[in-house]
Amino acid sequence: MDITPRRIPDPDGIRTARTLPASWYADAAHFARELQAVWRREWLCVGDQLDMPAPGAWKAIVVAGLPVLMVRGREGVLRAFLNVCRHRAAPLCETGDEGHGAALSCPYHAWLYRLDGSLARAHGVGEPEGFDTADFSLKPVGLAMWRRWVFVHADADAAPPDFGPLAAATQGYPVEDMQLVLHEAHERPFNWKVLLENYSENYHTPFVHPEIDTSNTHDYPMVADGLTLYAWDRPLCPTTDAGERMATLLPGEDGWDEIGAAPTSIPYDVGSYLTIWPNLMVNVFPDASLAMWMDPLSANRTVVHRRLYAHPSADAASVDAQIDAHRLVHLQDIDICTAVQRTHDAGVDADGVLATVEERGVWFVHQHVRRALGRDVDTSA
Ligand code: FES
Ligand SMILES: [Fe+2]
Structure with a gap:
């Protein structure tokens, strides 16, 4: 050589x-x-896999001002959502906070989300016209892994990182x-x-x-x-x-x-x-x-x-x-x-x-x- x-x-x-x-x-x-x-158009590293929540747990992070909720379902699947309630935009938990349980409750008016992001219950919402809980899931953000590191993207539909x-x-x-x-x-x-x-x-x-x-x-x-x-x-x-x-x-x-x-x-x-x-x-x-x-x-x-x-x-x-x-x-x-x-x-x-x-x-x-x-x-x- x-x-x-x-x-x-x-x-x-x-x-x-x-x-x-x-x-x-x-x-x-x-x-x-x-x-x-x-920062809103690229995949952003947000941590090592060891930093991510355990099954049935969640963790709120912010990257470049974007509030993100990392949630791991009880079956082990990691998901990422905007940490923003679909009612009137309260954060579901404070940045840096972690939690665990069967569901996530918004601290403002107690709307309840499953760990897959779907809205389980809109407590006391009455009868807004055309309202269907299925339309008010947490908004997903893009999520990807490369080697041992975790990435998010503001656009949930972004092509996977290459x-x-x-x-x-x-x-x-x-x-x-x-x-x-x-x-x-x-x-x-x-x-x-x-x-x-x-x-x-x-x-x-x-x-x-x-x-x-x-x-x-x-x-x-x-x-x-x-x-x-x-x-x-x-x-x-x-x-x-x-x-x-x-x-x-x-x-x-x-x-x-x-x-x-x-x-x-x-x-x-x-x-x-x-x-x-x-x-x-x-x-x-x-x-x-x-x-x-x-x-x-x-x-x-x-x-x-x-x-x-x-x-x-x-x-x-x-x-x-x-x-x-x-x-x-x-x-x-x-x-x-x-x-x-x-x-x-x-x-x-x-x-x-x-x-x-x-x-x-x-x-x-x-x-x-x-x-x-x-x-x-x-x-x-
Ligand atoms: S802002 Fe979350 S329930 Fe009202
Ligand atoms: Fe240097």
Whole structure:
């Protein structure tokens, strides 16, 4: 196998790209546009399957302002509805609250819903003309799973998510077999795109994370296809490790989609990194996985959920070391993202360019947001 790293052509438009204006990260009206153009039109990660209610239980969540009720029927089927009573729009339960039972009762006037969302009883409603309980079920929202993560879509009739062959190529990484070892969520003072851009480039790593810099042994190619950006650690030097040699293949080449299952003696170096538009970021390694997803609260406030998963055979000391290492890197990213947001909040534009190789992931983010907002993807904002 030729292990000389091959150059991947520059994506169209990146050489003339300019950075987005500060207002796109700081302005409330712009944020409202993005809620409609992005967050109401895409599949959104809302959690790990472990976060979902047990049979006969429910849980209220909000993602990008959309109130959602996750309900699992007693037979085990998970469903998602708007957390909105069909009478006069009261939430059936408060955000973050969980409950269980045979039925859900609205706290306002006690309309009663079955766990499949159908209206069982409209207490004291009298005889509104043409009223039929069958027409007043809870409104469903789209629900889907990919790997161990749960997604919702504001449009219940949306086509199922298709994250394409780049995401499918990580199938060999044993994400579902791993144990949850870290579970956290924090509100952060930056726009959601600031973190998505940060995650989607490695250009900053030698400077922000010098302790994990591998730029003299690996590069970090990136390829985008549809909703997915795929990056991976690619060895620059000859290697005898099977997993690392596999990582020298390019997406679509023979055997490339087996990278996740390739045997390796240095698992932590054989990583693949996915940005799934618009709110999920996943690292996969043979022995660990890290997932982050975001819930935007406002132009400059975002809840960042993090989960770290470790192989069941990992001992407690190595798990603790992984948690500490990831936390250090994450907090370094949080600090630089917070600082960048201060510039955006000041209304100052960088009028910058993008590094044509190292910032293809940033271009991926910018293209998606421009496309969603109806802008020409090949021009600056
Ligand atoms: S708003 Fe739910 S019963 Fe009235
Ligand atoms: Fe980083």
